Amino acid sequence: MKLLISNGHLIDPTEGQNSGKNLLIEDGKVVAWLNQNESVPEDAEVFDATGLIVAPGFIDLHVHLREPGQEHKETIASGCAAAVAGGWTSVCPMPNTSPINDNAAITRYMIEQAERAGLANVFPVGAITKSSDGAELAEMGEMKAAGAVAVSDDGRPVPNAGMMRRAMEYAKDFDLPVVDHCEDKSLSSGGVMNEGKMSLLLGLKGMPALAEELDAVRDIILAKETGAHIHIAHISTKGAIEAVRRAKNEGINVTCEVTPHHFTLIDKAVEGYDTNTKMSPPLRSEEHLEGILEAIKDGTIDAIATDHAPHHADEKALEYDRAPMGITGLETAIGLAFNELVHKGLIDLVRLIELCSTNPAKIFKLKNRGGLRVGSIADITILDPDLNWTYKVSDSKSKSKNSPFDGWEFQGAAVAAIVGGKIVYRREIKES
Amino acid sequence: MNKPFRRRDLLGIRHLSAEEIVGILNTAENFREINSREIKKVPTLRGKTVINLFFENSTRTRTSFELAAKRLSADAVNISISSSAIAKGETLVDTALNLDAMQPDCIVVRHSSAGVPHQLAKVSKAAIVNAGDGANEHPTQALLDAMTIRERKGNIDGLEVAIVGDILHSRVARSNIHLLTKLGAKVRVAGPKTLVPNDFQYLVEKDLRVCPNIEEAISGADVVMILRIQRERQDSAYFPTLREYAIHYGLTQERLNLAKSDAIVLHPGPMNRGIEISSDVADSSRSLILDQVKYGVAVRMAVLYLATGGAASNG
Numbered sequence: 001m002k003l004l005i006s007n008g009h010l011i012d013p014t015e016g017q018n019s020g021k022n023l024l025i026e027d028g029k030v031v032a033w034l035n036q037n038e039s040v041p042e043d044a045e046v047f048d049a050t051g052l053i054v055a056p057g058f059i060d061l062h063v064h065l066r067e068p069g070q071e072h073k074e075t076i077a078s079g080c081a082a083a084v085a086g087g088w089t090s091v092c093p094m095p096n097t098s099p100i101n102d103n104a105a106i107t108r109y110m111i112e113q114a115e116r117a118g119l120a121n122v123f124p125v126g127a128i129t130k131s132s133d134g135a136e137l138a139e140m141g142e143m144k145a146a147g148a149v150a151v152s153d154d155g156r157p158v159p160n161a162g163m164m165r166r167a168m169e170y171a172k173d174f175d176l177p178v179v180d181h182c183e184d185k186s187l188s189s190g191g192v193m194n195e196g197k198m199s200l201l202l203g204l205k206g207m208p209a210l211a212e213e214l215d216a217v218r219d220i221i222l223a224k225e226t227g228a229h230i231h232i233a234h235i236s237t238k239g240a241i242e243a244v245r246r247a248k249n250e251g252i253n254v255t256c257e258v259t260p261h262h263f264t265l266i267d268k269a270v271e272g273y274d275t276n277t278k279m280s281p282p283l284r285s286e287e288h289l290e291g292i293l294e295a296i297k298d299g300t301i302d303a304i305a306t307d308h309a310p311h312h313a314d315e316k317a318l319e320y321d322r323a324p325m326g327i328t329g330l331e332t333a334i335g336l337a338f339n340e341l342v343h344k345g346l347i348d349l350v351r352l353i354e355l356c357s358t359n360p361a362k363i364f365k366l367k368n369r370g371g372l373r374v375g376s377i378a379d380i381t382i383l384d385p386d387l388n389w390t391y392k393v394s395d396s397k398s399k400s401k402n403s404p405f406d407g408w409e410f411q412g413a414a415v416a417a418i419v420g421g422k423i424v425y426r427r428e429i430k431e432s
Numbered sequence: 433m434n435k436p437f438r439r440r441d442l443l444g445i446r447h448l449s450a451e452e453i454v455g456i457l458n459t460a461e462n463f464r465e466i467n468s469r470e471i472k473k474v475p476t477l478r479g480k481t482v483i484n485l486f487f488e489n490s491t492r493t494r495t496s497f498e499l500a501a502k503r504l505s506a507d508a509v510n511i512s513i514s515s516s517a518i519a520k521g522e523t524l525v526d527t528a529l530n531l532d533a534m535q536p537d538c539i540v541v542r543h544s545s546a547g548v549p550h551q552l553a554k555v556s557k558a559a560i561v562n563a564g565d566g567a568n569e570h571p572t573q574a575l576l577d578a579m580t581i582r583e584r585k586g587n588i589d590g591l592e593v594a595i596v597g598d599i600l601h602s603r604v605a606r607s608n609i610h611l612l613t614k615l616g617a618k619v620r621v622a623g624p625k626t627l628v629p630n631d632f633q634y635l636v637e638k639d640l641r642v643c644p645n646i647e648e649a650i651s652g653a654d655v656v657m658i659l660r661i662q663r664e665r666q667d668s669a670y671f672p673t674l675r676e677y678a679i680h681y682g683l684t685q686e687r688l689n690l691a692k693s694d695a696i697v698l699h700p701g702p703m704n705r706g707i708e709i710s711s712d713v714a715d716s717s718r719s720l721i722l723d724q725v726k727y728g729v730a731v732r733m734a735v736l737y738l739a740t741g742g743a744a745s746n747g
Contacts, residue, residue, distance in 0.1 A: 197634040201446075203546035203568030203603060273547030317525040319545035321566070 002026045003421055004040055005380065008049025012056060013350055013358045014371030023054060025378040028421040032374060047423065049382055052415065055353045056372050057089030057379025059360035061150075061179075061257055062233055062305035063330065065091070065122070067113060068106065069098025074310040074399045076110060077117035079330070081397040082308070084425035086331040087356075087414020089379040090121040091308075092364060094154040095132065102127035102138040104146035111147045119424050120417075121379065123149040123364060125179060128167045132156045135163075137170055144174050149364040150231065152179035155280065155325075159185065161218055168228035177229040177255075177364060182215035182240060183207075183281065192321045194282040198267040204320060207282050213239030220247045223254055231363055232256040234307050236281040238291030245300045255363045257305040260329060260336035261404070263292050269404065275316045275323035276404040279309065297346050302359045306333045310400030328398050332391055332405045334383070338412025342385065349385065357381070382416035387429075389413055440559040440739050443549050444569035445610040453611055457579055460727070460734035466503055467729055477506035480740045481536040484510045485527075486563070487543040492701060492725065493563050493572075497540050500732035506537075506740070528552045537740040541565070546603075559739035567601045572735055573700055574607035576728040578615065580720050581655055583727070584696050589616030594649040594691070596683065597659030597708055598627045598670070604700045605659055606635070613639045622649035623659075623681055626670040646681055653691040657698045658683050658709045674707050683709045688718065696720050 003025040010021035010033070022034040024041065040046060065079035076093075083091045093110060095101035101110065107124045114122030126143035130136045132153040140151055151171055157180055158164045164180075171178045188207035193199050195206025216232055220243055223230040235241055235256040247254045261279065266289050269277045277283060295301040309326025316323050337356070341347045347355070361370025368377045393406040417425040445453065466474055482501040486494050494510060501508035513527070522530075528551075531539060538559045541549050546566030553560040564570040581588055593612050599605045599621050612619050613636045621628055622643040633642045643649040650656055661677065671677050688697065697709075697719045705711045713719060 197631050200600075200629065200631055200635055201606075203566050203606060205567075273550045314523055317523040319524055319543065319551070320547045321545045 001421070002041055002044035003047060003378075003418070003423075004044040005047045005049050005054055006040065007036060008052050008054035008382070010054045010372070011350055011353050012372045013354045015373050018350060023372065023380070025421045028378055030372050030374055030376045030378050047416070051384070053349060053383040053385060055381045055383060056357040056370050056376070057417070057419065058087050058334070058356040058381045058414070059090040059092070059364070059366065059369065060088045060306050060308070060330065061092050061231070061303055061360050061364060063091045063093050063308040064096065064310065064326070065093040065110070066310060067097065068109065072399070073312050076113040076122060077119070078397065078399045079308070079310070080114060080117045080119035080122065082328070082330040083120040084417040084419070085397045087334045087381045087383070087417055088120060088330060089381060089417050089419045090123060090366070090369065091330075092123045092125050092149060094125050094152060095127040096154050096156070100127050100131050102130050102132065104139065104142040107143045107146040107148045120419060123147065123366065125150045125152050127151065128153045128158055128178065129163065134158050134160055137167060140171055140176055141174050144176055148176070149366065150177040150179050152181070152233065154179070154181045154233065157181045157183050157215060161222065164219065165222050165226060168222055168226040168230070172226060172228040175365065177231045179231045179233050180215065180219050181233045182212045182219060184211045184214045187211035187214065191282070192278060193270050194267040194284045196267065196285050198270060198285070202270060202273070204270070207280070209237040209239055209284065209288065212237045212281055213243065216240035217243050220244070220252055220254055223247070224250070224252045227253065229253040229255070234259045234262065234281055234305065235301065236262045236284050236288060236292070238288050241291050241295045241300055245295070248300065255302040256300070257303040258292055258296065258301045259305060259307045260333045261327060263289070263296060264336050264340050265404065273320045274404065275318065275320055276327055276402050278320060278323055278325055279307070279327050280325040293346060296341060296355070302355070303363060304333065304337060304355045305360070306330050310398050311402045312400055313402070316402050326402070328396065328400055328403045330398065331396055332403060332408070334414045335389070335391060335408070335410030335412060336405070338385060339410055343411055378418060378421040380418040381414050382418070383412070384415045385412045387411070387413045387415065440741065441549070441553045442561045442571055442735055442739055443553060444562060445571045445574050445607045445614070446569065448614070450614045453575070453578070453614060456575055456731070456734050456738065457582065459738060460575070460579055460730045463733040463737070464727070464730040466733070467726070472503050473505060474503065475505045476737060477501070477504035477740060480506040480538070482506045482508045482538045482540060482736060482740070483531055483536045484508060484563075485513065485531065485539050485541045486511065487513045487541070487548070488564070490542055490564070493542065496725070496728040497563060497732050500729050500736055503729070504733055504737060506736065524548065524551060525555055528556050532556045532558055538736060561735055561739050564603055566603065567606070568603050569607045570603040571607050572728065572731055573604050574611040575735070576724055576731040577608055577657065577698055578611055579727040579731055580698060580724045581696070583723065584720065585654060588612060591617040591654040592652055593617050593619050593655040593657060594653040595619060595621045595657045595659065596646050596649060597623045597681065598661055599623055599632060599659070600627045600629060601662055602659050608657060609635055609640060620649040620653070622646040624671045624677070647687065647690055650687055651690045653695055655696055655698060656683065656688065656691055660700060660702065661704055661708050678707045682707060683713050685710065685712050688713055698724060701725065
């Protein structure tokens with residue numbers, strides 16, 4: 001089975017490629033780069049990518065797929081459908097399922113469910129501690145053997161520095177990155193939005209930026225001490241970003257990701273008490289947004305990850321301080337990245353692809369992904385940087401509709417996703 | 433009558449203009465007299481239905497709203513939910529839609545969570561009046577405070593007002609800061625630093641100052657507003673003991689002497705005597721605490737009248 005992606009503009013940051021090339025795929029792998037005047041192999045299916053960008057498949061380091069345990073919010077199949085519709089060929093689900101993904105059986109189950117769905121690749125992130133309760137280490141070696149690519153206690157970050165140190169030492173033995181949702185809950189507990197002028201104005205309990213910064217600094221010191229790779233999830237504060245910047249300069253093994261909502265929205269959006277503006281870390285103030293944009297530009301931020309966190313409408317239809325944290329994000333991420341980063345001139349397409357594919361593949365050590373050199377796995381995201389479209393949450397492939405971006409207009413989208421050489425998603429273009 | 437507050441929902445003071453606030457106060461002045469008649473009832477809102485939806489305990493505010501409705505001949509129904517519907521698994525939106533289906537003209541809502549009136553206003557056809565939402569706003573309290581101040585001081589413009597105590601958790605403080613600064617007063621706030629974050633000075637654009645201690649806030653003030661210590665709204669200790677609070681932050685006669693000689697004292701009630709306010713101050717002629725309660729009924733009559741479109745039908 002051959003597939004030729006013809007007439008596209010191929011961008012592969014790993015090869016410094018940024019011009020027109022045809023890509024020949026066979027048996028799920030890239031087998032050749034062809035010049036566009038070369039003849040098309042007769043037995044190949046042709047994907048006409050005229051006017052489109054052909055990029056290595058996008059990898060989302062941070063999603064919540066809710067299966068097993070909370071299938072009313074999302075399943076691996078529905079989450080993967082949303083992923084490929086948003087241009088993500090691989091997603092890395094956090095372990096806060098029910099039960100927690102703290103053992104090889106659950107890791108394996110998640111991968112099997114993804115294989116059944118046959119859409120995106122799923123690379124699970126296992127728990128750091130059993131039940132993510134911070135007390136005993138989970139079986140990281142077994143989870144890795146089953147397919148886990150990193151460890152994290154995501155929303156329940158390890159509060160105890162001693163345990164975190166041990167976790168990093170142990171994870172290093174298995175070459176597993178340790179992902180931390182940096183939040184010192186002794187500072188943020190009970191908070192529902194960013195602490196600052198807006199929280200005072202709205203009478204809502206704040207989560208100070210300090211809570212993230214303090215935990216990030218702790219993790220960086222521990223990473224320096226242990227030599228482990230710490231990946232800071234959904235970084236949202238100027239202070240934590242500055243700490244990462246300093247640590248990188250010192251050569252400490254630290255990486256970080258940012259979510260589209262944190263590079264787009266600020267805490268003013270909470271005005272009106274729409275529970276789809278509630279997430280953790282919370283939307284921050286203007287000065288933090290400036291810090292984030294600067295760090296995207298200067299390379300301090302390594303990756304864009306969605307923190308796709310589906311919640312059922314009934315759960316979000318509550319008082320602001322009782323509603324669960326989190327929003328969906330898989331289908332709006334690329335539109336937001338085009339609107340806020342590319343078209344505003346902050347980054348170019350090459351950097352976008354690094355942020356969404358090349359760097360994520362490196363961070364979680366996903367072999368033969370993140371680039372399209374011959375021999376790579378044929379995970380491909382096809383982009384149309386100029387497509388104008390409107391996001392309608394009612395059309396979302398996710399089971400949940402908790403997005404603050406309903407009705408937003410975008411310029412730029414992923415228009416097709418190819419996973420392992422198979423076209424798993426093609427956007428219907430409505431003729432206007 | 434004036435044409436005040438054209439919006440039907442009263443969610444807070446923050447989004448009202450000075451003109452709208454004065455309009456409500458003037459309407460309240462017109463209703464005040466009814467409350468001292470022998471027959472305290474007029475047919476103004478006959479046939480209108482008001483639901484008092486209280487998710488949080490309240491005696492004073494609920495009674496005040498109920499009397500206000502009844503004196504205007506509206507039919508008032510009180511519902512105290514105390515989270516029981518929520519305990520049964522009903523969402524906030526469902527509760528609102530069910531009540532709305534009974535076609536009330538106005539829902540007066542109190543809730544321990546900030547923003548609930550705003551959320552209800554999005555789904556409800558009835559006018560929503562905020563009777564206190566978490567630490568956000570308590571607009572009718574600020575309005576009755578303003579009425580009390582106007583009664584004694586004539587005007588709010590140019591007054592120096594000290595607000596003292598637990599500012600962080602106080603919806604009364606927030607509504608008052610918005611109202612007083614919109615009407616031209618200068619507001620100083622003070623209390624334990626744990627309860628008066630410095631960022632508070634950015635709450636409004638001008639005329640608000642966070643003072644380092646309560647003596648500085650009270651000095652030269654025309655009005656001293658004391659907030660209730662609400663232990664139930666605090667999830668952890670912000671100060672060591674009530675004893676220490678009383679000693680360092682309580683309004684005593686000695687501290688009150690720092691204010692102008694004709695300064696008045698307000699408290700939204702219920703008072704913790706001997707803690708945030710000493711009894712001699714509370715019972716002195718400076719204290720207008722019972723006037724506040726009295727004017728509360730007139731203010732709520734005005735708000736219900738305006739919210740239910742009384743102005744439109746009776747013009």
